Amino acid sequence: MGLGLLVAAAISALALAMPAAEAAKSKKKGGNKTVTASTGNVNIPIPDGTMAAPGVLNVPITTGKALKGKEIADVDVRIRLTGVDVGSYNAALIAPNGATAGLVFPGLTTGTTWGTGPASCAGTPLTFSDESPNMLSQAPADQPDTLVEPYAGTAQPAGSAFAGNPLAVMDGGKPKGTFTVRIIDFSIGDTGTLHCAQVLIKPRKPLK
């Protein structure tokens, strides 16, 4: 591992160890530094549903004044959840201006978890980023660049039946306001719990 990778690993370990509110605060003065907005540690049940009457969970995540006057250069989203059949979920991220990125669609993941470790923001989440080399997969890792159960790592958002956009659909929009993590359950009898969701926003100043 090169020095750069070691430093990056140390920084990311530090960021994971630091509560989200503190992380956001420590970066408040940074012009283009990534800002993390978080639900904090929660245990929110994902409503049970069917194909005809899906269960819909909308979780608001509000960003602070550190992002005032900026526009979005890049957005990532981290989700830590556990459940009976996480493969039955459709998930999306909605920006303050309504721009919607599809994250997964039913059948894309499998098993009982997105992420590993503590069932909280201290766990290792599933991180969606357009720049990830990985695709989500139900299959064993029989090819490179796949992220499989327990989905502790980064993956490209996969779009969905409702919104096939990558996260880049939010780029250029205003980052200050309320993002919504939306999880939709289509499988009756399988239930799950959201433990943490975080939006990571890399801002930039508008050109003009």
Ligand SMILES: [Ca+2]
């Ligand atoms: Ca990204």
Ligand SMILES: [Ca+2]
């Ligand atoms: Ca269900």
